[in-house]
Amino acid sequence: MPHSINEAEILIDNLLSYYNVSTYSDLALKIDTTQANISSWKIRNSINAIKNKCKELGIYNEIFGDFNSNIQINHSVSGGQIAQTVKGNLTKNNQNIDDIDNSTLSLFKEAYYKAKESDDIKGFRIHLMEYK
Secondary structure, X not given: OOOOOOHHHHHHHHHHHHOOOOOHHHHHHHXXXXXXXXXXXXXXXXXXXXXXXXXXXXXXHHHHOOHHHHOOOOOEEEOOEEEOOOOOOEEEOOEEEOOOOHHHHHHHHHHHHHHHHOOOHHHHXXXXXXXX
8 A cells, every 4th residue: 555645754854954853843843833743744834834834934935945856755556555756866877766655765764863852963964875
């Protein structure tokens, strides 16, 4: 069964990264809302609520500017179901890597945030470069 994409979750991840925080609680403090609001945006996949908040904060372009170019949702009918995949602007040997599944992307983001939280981005990058 295909994993459904929650576009709001991607945008919330963009906000977390933009404000250099790793929890919804910390993000809520930065953007003057509640953790419950942020969780609700994610659960309801509420793109419009996030758009409105970003406009209010004056960071719309920073969060949404490259959203459509970096995230593509491909709809294909397979057995009556719609399959959706995330495609990012990752490259390897100057070729686009466009088949990253949501689980892998989530693990990558989780590892990135942990490295960022422990102030070890350099170690994280070295680990990635050494992976065979």
